Amino acid sequence: MKTALITGVTGQDGSYLAEHLLDLGYKVVAMMRRSATPSTERLSNCLDRIEIVNGDLIDQSSLMRILAEHKPDEIYNLAAQSFVHSSFHEPIHTGEVTGLGVIRLLEAVRLVVPEARFYQASSSEMFGKVHEVPQKEDTPFHPRSPYGVAKVYGHWATVNYRESYDMYACSGILFNHESPRRGLEFVTRKISDAVAGIVFGEQDKLALGNLDAKRDWGFAGDYIKAMHLMLQQDEAKDYVVATNETHSIREFCTIAFERVGLEYEDFVVIDPRFYRPAEVELLLGDATKAREELGWEPEVDFRGLVEMMVDSDLQRRLDRRLTVQKGSLPGAMAAS
Ligand code: NAP
Ligand code: F7E
Numbered sequence: 619m620k621t622a623l624i625t626g627v628t629g630q631d632g633s634y635l636a637e638h639l640l641d642l643g644y645k646v647v648a649m650m651r652r653s654a655t656p657s658t659e660r661l662s663n664c665l666d667r668i669e670i671v672n673g674d675l676i677d678q679s680s681l682m683r684i685l686a687e688h689k690p691d692e693i694y695n696l697a698a699q700s701f702v703h704s705s706f707h708e709p710i711h712t713g714e715v716t717g718l719g720v721i722r723l724l725e726a727v728r729l730v731v732p733e734a735r736f737y738q739a740s741s742s743e744m745f746g747k748v749h750e751v752p753q754k755e756d757t758p759f760h761p762r763s764p765y766g767v768a769k770v771y772g773h774w775a776t777v778n779y780r781e782s783y784d785m786y787a788c789s790g791i792l793f794n795h796e797s798p799r800r801g802l803e804f805v806t807r808k809i810s811d812a813v814a815g816i817v818f819g820e821q822d823k824l825a826l827g828n829l830d831a832k833r834d835w836g837f838a839g840d841y842i843k844a845m846h847l848m849l850q851q852d853e854a855k856d857y858v859v860a861t862n863e864t865h866s867i868r869e870f871c872t873i874a875f876e877r878v879g880l881e882y883e884d885f886v887v888i889d890p891r892f893y894r895p896a897e898v899e900l901l902l903g904d905a906t907k908a909r910e911e912l913g914w915e916p917e918v919d920f921r922g923l924v925e926m927m928v929d930s931d932l933q934r935r936l937d938r939r940l941t942v943q944k945g946s947l948p949g950a951m952a953a954s
Contacts, residue, residue, distance in 0.1 A: 621645045621688060625675065625723070626696030627668070630799045631739070633660035635694060635842040640667050642846070647688045649673040649697070660799050675719030678726065685730040692849050694737045695723050698769075701803055702743060705765035706895055712764045713771075720772030724779045724787065732785060735849040738776040740789040741769045742834065742860070742901045752904040755791065755858055762896040777856070786854040790845055793860035793903040796923060797838040798930030805867055806835065806927060813874045814931035816885055818939075824885050827892025829868040832900045836861045837918035837926070847912040860903020861916050873924040878932075 622639050626632045627648035636646050646667070650657070651674040658665055671688070673680035675697050685693075698716040699705065705712040720738060727734055745753045746762035761767045773789050780787040800807035805826065812824040836859075844859045871882035908914045918926065 619643060619645050620691045621647060622692040622694060623647045623649060623684065623688060623690035624694045624696060625649045625673070626698060626739070628657040628660060629696060629700070630660065630797060630801065630838050631795075631842055631845075632696050633664075633799055634797070634839050635696070635845060636661065636668055637664050638842055638846060640664055644692075645669070647671055647684070647690060649684060675715050675722060678722050681723050681726040682730055685726050685734075689731055690734055692735045692737070693723070693727060693731075694739075694845060695720060696739045698739065699765070701801070702763045702765045702898075703803070703892075703894060705763050705768070709764035713768045715768075716765060717768030717771035721775045724775055724785075728779065728783055728785065732783065734786075735854070736776070736779075736785060736787040737845050737849055738772055738787065738789045739845075740773040740776070740791045740856070741766070742791060742793040742858075742903060743898060744770050744773060744791065745901065746898050747896075748900060751900065752860075752862065752902040753858065754904040755856055755907060762898050763894065766898075773856075780854055786849070788848045788854045789856040790848055791856060791858045791903075792841055792844075793834040793836065793858070793901055795836045795838040795841040795859075796927065798927055798934075799838065800927070806870060806924075807931075809867075809871055809874050810924070810927035810931045812885075813878055813880070813928050814935050816880070817878050817932060818935045820935075822885070823887050824882075825887050825889035825892065826867065826871075827889065827894070828897055829871065829886070829888070830866055830899075831897055832864045832866045832902070834860045834862070834864050834901050834903045835870070835920060835923060836916045837923050840916040840918060844908055844912060844914045847908075847914055851911070855907075855911070857908040857912065858903050858905050859908050859914070860905045861920070862903060862905060863920060864900065864902040865920055869920075870924055873921055874928050877925050877928045
């Protein structure tokens with residue numbers, strides 16, 4: 619049985635990847651940093667089947683200890699301060715975790731388990747102010763945020779360890795991918811959750827920033843499969859993972875509100891607080907290499923993704939209401 623170590627396992631991608639690797643028969647070692655409040659909500663489907671270990675990308679010794687104790691065959695480095703907006707407010711912390719954290723882990727791998735296969739979660743944010751459309755593996759980088767800058771560092775660190783030490787180290791340059799497990803601060807989930815909140819009478823407006831930015835959005839459940847495939851090849855390489863379609867925030871809003879029979883113009887207000895000092899206006903990926911060499915294909919399309927997220931946020935509220943109602947029933951009835 620192969621052992622996989624996942625950092626960032628409490629996040630969106632970590633939870634889907636843990637489930638996928640368990641289905642494939644892996645032992646999953648899940649690295650989490652210590653938190654005052656538990657952050658294992660996304661892992662509810664697999665918490666009893668993974669082995670949790672405490673570690674932090676800021677703490678080199680924790681990484682060395684985990685690798686020495688568990689000797690993973692595959693390492694998926696998904697941990698990061700991943701919210702672009704926050705990276706403008708916490709640039710140094712973002713650099714520490716999202717940038718330097720990668721080289722801390724690579725160095726630990728080199729010293730402790732050099733034969734292990736390593737996956738780095740690189741990002742389309744590295745393309746930033748894009749130099750060509752669509753973006754592919756050899757498109758030059760031009761990051762537009764401290765997050766993007768830190769990801770470029772992590773990306774080149776991964777390439778450098780592969781070239782310097784002959785390690786099996788890959789970077790997946792993943793374009794935006796979303797799901798019902800997406801953090802509420804990211805625009806897609808902010809919209810889907812607000813649509814559900816409006817339907818349930820919990821809010822009457824949705825404040826957003828730039829509606830004209832365009833993203834190549836896919837489903838996280840599809841994208842984590844590409845991560846695993848990258849570590850099963852004869853040779854370690856870097857791959858763009860994308861849908862080859864781009865849509866604006868405005869289009870996302872249109873479909874999300876349409877799903878419940880509403881028009882976004884009646885609810886969305888523009889709030890300059892959500893603008894960024896420098897914006898990434900257009901992302902569109904060319905995933906030809908991943909399709910041809912990994913045999914990877916996305917299964918969920920844009921409309922399917924938006925509708926899945928809205929439906930899930932509606933269902934979540936419905937479930938919550940039913941639980942509250944059940945709790946208010948007399949004991950015997952509530953238990954039935
Ligand atoms: P996410 O939901 O924000 O999850 C980030 C994870 O990193 C969380 O588990 C978080 O743990 C952990 N983390 C943060 N700081 C840490 C530290 N110092 N030490 C250890 N763990 C730490 O991100 P995601 O959307 O799943 O994305 C996964 C990875 O792919 C990230 O590296 C992200 O930058 C990258 N990426 C994402 C996308 C996308 O569209 N989703 C696209 C390209 C690349 P806590 O629960 O403790 O906060
Ligand atoms: O913003 C615009 C915002 O925060 C998308 C991360 O996973 O994907 C993600 O980064 C767009 C931007 O994601 C709001 O200005 C408008 O143009 O959902 P986001 P992101 O910045 O694209 C990449 C690939 C990663 O690697 C990152 O880790 O939406 N936007 N109004 C807004 N964005 C937010 N968050 N909130 C708004 O109200």
